[in-house]
Amino acid sequence: MEFLEYIFGKIGDLTWGWSLIPILVIFGVFITITTGFVQFQFFRRMFRVLSSNNNSADPNQISARAALLLSVGGRVGGGNIAGVAVAISLGGPGAVFWMWAIALVGMATSLVESSLAQLFKRKVGDGDYRGGPASAIIYGLGIEYRWLAVVYAICLIAAFGLGFNAFQGNTVAGAMQDSLGIDRLWTGVVLSAVSAVIIFGGIRRIAKAADVIVPIMAVGYLGIAVIIILMNITSIPGVLYDIFTNAFGLQEAVGGGMGAAIAQGLRRGLFSNEAGLGSAPNVAATAEVRHPISQGITQSFSVFIDTIIICTCTAFVILLGDVYVPGAEGIDGVALTQQSMVSHMGEWVKYFLTGAILLFAFSSIIYNYYLGENAMAVLTKSPVGILVLRIAIICIVFLGATAPGATAVFFFSDPMMGxxxxxxxxxxxMLFPVAMRLLRDFRAQLKAGVERPVLDPDAYADLDIDREAWNHPSA
Structure with missing residues (x-):
């Protein structure tokens, strides 16, 4: 076991330690510039997905909005509550600025990766679609790259399907035990049972569950945060001043100064919004849309919601309170967020935050399961494989919830995600020229007066796309 931990530790050092974050940042900036700052060009268009008349009218289809909510449910989680607190504790208030910066850059990356996932999606069953980076590799780069898709699929199952679901179960059970005194066993039983009901219902039931859970958790959490911000509205200019001066080293809140702020802001921002990590495109491919870029814009909006809105609210709650002391060692993570809320609103709010954590974690569990299922479809077409995965994930959620130290077994999660x-x-x-081709097509149709651009499969006859998946652009 020690040898395996050493190997995966080295993999983590080689990916997250020095190579991955610079690559994500540099490539994100490259995409932003090359696409002509596409995330800003289509920013107003992102909000169209919230309108019902811009979603699929077919109840058997996954609408663009349902795919958005499912991806938001997956992105929003511990990174928004605990991750922001860790970033501020280790990097100072300036880390918040760099979280904003990486989110704005990541919006372009997310648009490109999700558009490619949409283009190469495959129709399966009655109105369902399946796709993601693995499908883009196989059908976009060619069958000789299938081995790369297999590597991707194995890492996706290991990191999201197994490891992160154990962490989510552990987080919920810990919060329920600490704030409500509920034994971990009962939390594990309920959480795994409800997860089973959703998981065995397939992607449509998963999407419907997200359609209910995500608005409740997001609106509820944001509502409390906005009240706290309004209660301290006169202190906002001072908080913004601290964020910007610390971000550029004009003030030093923690050891490491500007370097710590950049490192923590970028790292925690990427962990939270997942732009470029290859997870959200699996969900993006399920939506019924007229043009791949449309879902790319939607998933770009998901990054905005996750970081610019929800993470910012958490940061303001912490920085407006008196619990956080710059440079001081002590509470961090979810405890810092929780105690900051309590300092503003009173003891009752810790119970609310426990409920929010429960919904955040549950939405992440069903999201992580779908990522695992999508990856399993790359490895095997046998229904037995999917059944085994479902049972394994339910057991892992239970294990993570009931055994406080169980998540240590899943030390491979972060390296696999790297x-x-x-x-x-x-x-x-490798597929970026194809993404640019899609973007030029989308812009040309808008310029020609087409309100809602439509993909013409004949214009992409040289690519291995599933024409059946694009025969009915009814979204």
Missing amino acids: ILALVNLLAIM
Whole structure:
């Protein structure tokens, strides 16, 4: 076991330690510039997905909005509550600025990776679609690159399907035990049982669950945060001043100064919004849309919601309170967020935050399961494989919830996600000309007066796309 931990530790050092974050940042800036700052050009268009008349009218289809909510449910989680607190504790207030910066850059990366996932999606069953980076590799780069898709699929199952679901179960059970005194066993039973009901219902039930859970958790959490911000509205200019001066080294809140702020802001921002990591495109491919870029814009909006809105609210709650002391050692993570809320609103709010953590974690569990299922479809077409995965994930959620130290077994999760991200970025780089072709087509149709651009499969006859998946652009 020690040898395996050493090997995976080295993999983590080689990916997250020095190579992955610079690559994600540099490539994100490259995409932003090359696409003509596409995330800003289509920013107003992102909000169209919230309108019901811009979604699929077919109840058997996964709408663009449902795919958005499912991806938001997956992105939003511990990174928004605990991750932001860790970033501020280790990097100072300036880390918040760099979280914003990486989110704005990541919006372009997410648009490109999700558009490619949409283009190469495959129709399966009655109105369902399946796709993602693995499909883009196989059908976009060619069958000789199938081995790369297999590596991607294995890493996706290991990191999201197994490891991160154990962490989510552990987080919920810990919060329930600490704030409500509920034994971990009962939390594990309920959480795994409800997860089973959703998981065995397939992608449509998963999407419907997200359609209910995500608005409740996001609106509820944001509502409390906005109240706290309004209660301290006169202190906002001072908080913004601290964020910007610390971000550029004009003030030093923690050891490491500007360097710590950049490192923590970029790292925690990427962990939170997942732009470029190759996870969200699996969900993006399920939506019924007229043109791949449309879902790319939607997933870009998901990054904006995750970091610019929700992470910012968490940061303001912490920085407006009196619990956080710059440079001081002590509480961090979810405890810092929780105690900051309590200092503003009173003891009752810790119970609310426990409920929010429960919903955040549950939405992440069903999201992580779908990523695992999508990856399993690359490895085997046998229904037995999917059944085994479902049972394994339910058991892992239970194990993570009931055994406080169980998550230590899943030390491979972060290194596997590092490899996953590198494979995804390699595929994006190789397929980037195709993404630019899609973008030019989308812009040309808008310029010609087409309100909602439509993909013409005949214009992409040289590519191995599933024409059946694009025969009915009814979204």
